Amino acid sequence: xxxxxxxxxxxxxHETPPGHPECADRLRVILxxxxxxxxxxxxxRVAPLGEREDVLRVHPEAHVAAIEAAVPADGWVSLDADTHxxxxxxxxxxxxxxxxxxxxxxxVAGEVRNAFCAIRPPGHHAETSTPMGFCLFGNISxxxxxxxxHHGLSRVAIVDFxxxxxxxxxxxxxxxARVLFASTHQMPLYPGSGERHETGAHDNIxxxxxxxxxxxxAFRTAMEGLVLPALExxxxxxxxxxxxxxxxxxxxxxxLNLEVExxxxxxxxxxxxxxxxxxxxxxxxxxxxxxxxxxxxxVAAHVKVLMEQxx
Numbered sequence: 001x002x003x004x005x006x007x008x009x010x011x012x013x014h015e016t017p018p019g020h021p022e023c024a025d026r027l028r029v030i031l032x033x034x035x036x037x038x039x040x041x042x043x044x045r046v047a048p049l050g051e052r053e054d055v056l057r058v059h060p061e062a063h064v065a066a067i068e069a070a071v072p073a074d075g076w077v078s079l080d081a082d083t084h085x086x087x088x089x090x091x092x093x094x095x096x097x098x099x100x101x102x103x104x105x106x107x108v109a110g111e112v113r114n115a116f117c118a119i120r121p122p123g124h125h126a127e128t129s130t131p132m133g134f135c136l137f138g139n140i141s142x143x144x145x146x147x148x149x150h151h152g153l154s155r156v157a158i159v160d161f162x163x164x165x166x167x168x169x170x171x172x173x174x175x176x177a178r179v180l181f182a183s184t185h186q187m188p189l190y191p192g193s194g195e196r197h198e199t200g201a202h203d204n205i206x207x208x209x210x211x212x213x214x215x216x217x218a219f220r221t222a223m224e225g226l227v228l229p230a231l232e233x234x235x236x237x238x239x240x241x242x243x244x245x246x247x248x249x250x251x252x253x254x255x256l257n258l259e260v261e262x263x264x265x266x267x268x269x270x271x272x273x274x275x276x277x278x279x280x281x282x283x284x285x286x287x288x289x290x291x292x293x294x295x296x297x298x299v300a301a302h303v304k305v306l307m308e309q310x311x
Contacts, residue, residue, distance in 0.1 A: 001113035003310035006099035013088035050097025057145040100143040117285040124166035141172040157236035162244020165194030177202035216262035245289030245298035271309040
């Protein structure tokens with residue numbers, strides 16, 4: 001068994017306006033870090049184009065068609081103040097969908113033990129009919145529904161430790177009793193959702209907001225006291241991770257104070273839980289993280305833990 005890395009050059013082709021934090025350099029520094037000989041054992045796979053059928057499990061056709069219609073031949077079109085598309089954006093988004101669904105396929109089939117998807121644009125802010133927060137399609141929700149509806153799994157857990165609440169994931173899976181979605185995030189902060197009382201139609205959502213300046217100790221307490229026990233009770237058949245690294249103390253878009261070691265701890269805790277319940281099956285996909293040095297170091301450490309567990 002091993003760890004797969006899914007990515008595609010098209011994810012670099014999605015350019016954002018000058019000065020935008022969600023830039024192609026984010027993926028460049030990640031891929032450079034993962035080119036180190038320490039990651040030579042990664043099973044490197046080219047992300048296929050995603051299938052429309054997978055996207056339509058969570059988004060209506062009108063959502064997909066509206067994004068397709070918005071893509072310009074030249075320059076940028078703004079879908080909101082933060083979310084922009086250009087000529088190559090759609091191909092990047094479809095490769096992101098393909099990465100997460102192919103990763104689920106590979107992990108569920110036992111080809112690899114776990115996987116990391118190095119993709120952009122990210123996905124956890126995209127709501128049912130609203131692209132927002134740099135996100136076009138709800139990648140992690142699409143992955144969950146692939147596991148449930150295509151592979152026939154009964155229980156999929158999603159853990160989101162991005163500093164921003166995964167409002168899109170919550171919206172897309174609000175009525176999905178087969179998914180437990182657990183999110184730690186700073187509050188108050190964009191997008192303004194993620195209160196504890198937002199629990200889903202089937203008590204399938206757990207929001208654990210953290211105050212500005214909360215550190216790794218507070219994060220670990222929240223995980224150990226709430227998130228991990230809920231996952232143990234849920235007994236997932238697959239663990240998905242919305243791996244945002246913007247809770248790092250160096251990130252310019254938020255005010256949490258996690259360090260690389262905290263992401264290592266969380267990754268190991270989730271992998272060990274997956275070992276107990278589902279043969280170690282974990283699929284992680286990139287969300288936020290906007291300080292390039294911290295992002296590269298955090299992703300490298302995250303993938304190193306996946307490899308240790310995958311080996």
